[in-house]
Amino acid sequence: MNFGDASDAKFVKAVLKKDRPDAFICANDHTAGNLMQTLLSIGKRIPEDIRIVGFDDVKYARLLPVPLTTQHQPCKDIGRVALAVMLDRLANPDLPARDVLLGCKLVVRRSCGAQTGKTTD
Numbered sequence: 001m002n003f004g005d006a007s008d009a010k011f012v013k014a015v016l017k018k019d020r021p022d023a024f025i026c027a028n029d030h031t032a033g034n035l036m037q038t039l040l041s042i043g044k045r046i047p048e049d050i051r052i053v054g055f056d057d058v059k060y061a062r063l064l065p066v067p068l069t070t071q072h073q074p075c076k077d078i079g080r081v082a083l084a085v086m087l088d089r090l091a092n093p094d095l096p097a098r099d100v101l102l103g104c105k106l107v108v109r110r111s112c113g114a115q116t117g118k119t120t121d
Helices: 009-019 029-041 059-063 075-091
Strands: 023-025 051-056 069-072 105-107
Touching: 009 029, 029 051, 029 059
Parallel strands: 023 051, 051 069
Antiparallel strands: 069 105
16 A cells, blocks of 8 residues: 655656555545546556546546446435434433444446446445
8 A cells, every 4th residue: 555645747757666556545526536547647557558547536636537336325315414423412411322334335437447328336
């Protein structure tokens, strides 16, 4: 696993040379978009040479030079559930901590090299 600036061509070239990855999985779509721009600027073709996947499904993900495959987060549901849990905790301060899991779905676009137009749960 490598951590660095996705906009730094020197860093990206070093990772490509040292690790020879087939793909990058980015922490969020913003980082994936920056990485995509860097890879394209150094002559890499997406998805032919390298694949990219993000996480968020921000509105511009499909508008990037190569539409970005990403994990969709249900942002409205996250906010709604977080508020409900917070209000519940305020009303009942002795409640034990709990985890709340929400569903998400993979949005497949060209950047991963798979068939486009597919969405999976």
